[in-house]
Amino acid sequence: MIVEETHFDAELYTLGIRVRVQHEKSESMAPCLSSGVAVQLSIMDALARAVTVLRSEVSKYLLESRDGEIERLAIQSAAMAPETIRMLELVGIEPGWTCLDIGCGPGGITDLLSDKVGASGSVTGLDMNAGFLEHARATAPPNVAFVAGDACGSDLPTGSFDLVHMRFVASPTGDVERLLAEAIRLTRPGGIVALQEPDGTSLNCYPPNLAWDKLKAALLGAFKGVGADPELAKRLYHAARQTGLSEVQLRTFIVGVRAGDPLVDYLPSTVESLRSTIFKLGLLSPADLPGLLAECRNHLQQPDASFTMFTVAQVWGRKAP
Ligand SMILES: C[S@@+](CC[C@H](N)C(=O)[O-])C[C@H]1O[C@@H](n2cnc3c(N)ncnc32)[C@H](O)[C@@H]1O
Numbered sequence: 001m002i003v004e005e006t007h008f009d010a011e012l013y014t015l016g017i018r019v020r021v022q023h024e025k026s027e028s029m030a031p032c033l034s035s036g037v038a039v040q041l042s043i044m045d046a047l048a049r050a051v052t053v054l055r056s057e058v059s060k061y062l063l064e065s066r067d068g069e070i071e072r073l074a075i076q077s078a079a080m081a082p083e084t085i086r087m088l089e090l091v092g093i094e095p096g097w098t099c100l101d102i103g104c105g106p107g108g109i110t111d112l113l114s115d116k117v118g119a120s121g122s123v124t125g126l127d128m129n130a131g132f133l134e135h136a137r138a139t140a141p142p143n144v145a146f147v148a149g150d151a152c153g154s155d156l157p158t159g160s161f162d163l164v165h166m167r168f169v170a171s172p173t174g175d176v177e178r179l180l181a182e183a184i185r186l187t188r189p190g191g192i193v194a195l196q197e198p199d200g201t202s203l204n205c206y207p208p209n210l211a212w213d214k215l216k217a218a219l220l221g222a223f224k225g226v227g228a229d230p231e232l233a234k235r236l237y238h239a240a241r242q243t244g245l246s247e248v249q250l251r252t253f254i255v256g257v258r259a260g261d262p263l264v265d266y267l268p269s270t271v272e273s274l275r276s277t278i279f280k281l282g283l284l285s286p287a288d289l290p291g292l293l294a295e296c297r298n299h300l301q302q303p304d305a306s307f308t309m310f311t312v313a314q315v316w317g318r319k320a321p
């Protein structure tokens with residue numbers, strides 16, 4: 001059996017699954033690496049069958065590639081840029097470094113890394129979502145490249161980056177230990193691994209609002225319902241220490257939001273990106289959701305209303321030299 005081709009299918013990307021297609025003369029086999037399910041059919045049949053099987057058998061990447069998701073992530077990135085820049089300064093990033101942003105989505109922090117490493121450095125963004133990568137490439141500066149791949153096991157060479165970073169990837173995928181192991185593999189000896197992950201329990205608005213509370217419960221419930229961890233920030237330092245990284249550092253921050261701020265739609269828009277999972281888990285009904293979204297959005301437009309975002313933990317440490 002010869003592995004001839006590694007194929008990334010757009011639909012499989014959204015499930016966070018890599019399928020390796022293997023050919024042997026007229027016979028084809030598509031073992032689904034994430035679940036161990038093997039389907040022996042023609043290649044196209046096998047892929048179609050694998051999508052169906054995997055949909056029911058593995059935990060999905062739960063945020064949907066809906067219209068508006070790129071804008072949602074861009075607004076979030078902009079609001080968190082000052083604290084990310086501060087983290088990069090504390091990390092000690094220097095001109096000339098080679099950096100990797102795993103799960104960069106439509107851009108992640110590749111723009112901030114690009115500024116810091118300058119023309120003599122380079123930045124790679126890795127993601128499994130082809131649409132996000134296409135968007136990212138359209139505006140990328142010359143020292144930034146984007147590649148398709150799996151955050152849990154890419155084809156990038158071992159020990160090839162001065163800094164490997166991930167933001168909001170381990171929390172929704174729910175596999176921080178595996179992602180950390182892969183990040184460490186890709187980091188050069190003596191290089192830095194950095195993660196930023198949320199704790200959604202600090203999503204609180206004032207004055208209190210019932211629609212907000214229901215949407216927050218649905219958001220946290222959707223994460224937990226598929227094995228993701230919306231409170232990963234709480235144990236991120238511990239997880240990083242357990243991997244053997246040294247000089248592990250911890251910072252936390254919370255962004256505050258008022259009516260008129262770009263992040264004001266964070267909770268309603270994120271719930272919209274989770275709607276399939278929310279309905280599937282029975283956390284809210286399709287009949288109830290539109291009213292709750294409208295009520296919450298109306299509340300957040302009140303001039304006196306404000307809310308705090310999820311807490312972000314920034315953790316970084318050094319790989320053994
Ligand atoms: C919440 S978004 C965060 C994007 C970006 N890091 C940021 O902070 O704006 C999570 C990203 O991780 C990517 N992702 C999730 N699981 C992945 C995997 N197994 N391999 C590659 N990318 C993955 C998704 O496609 C998505 O772009």
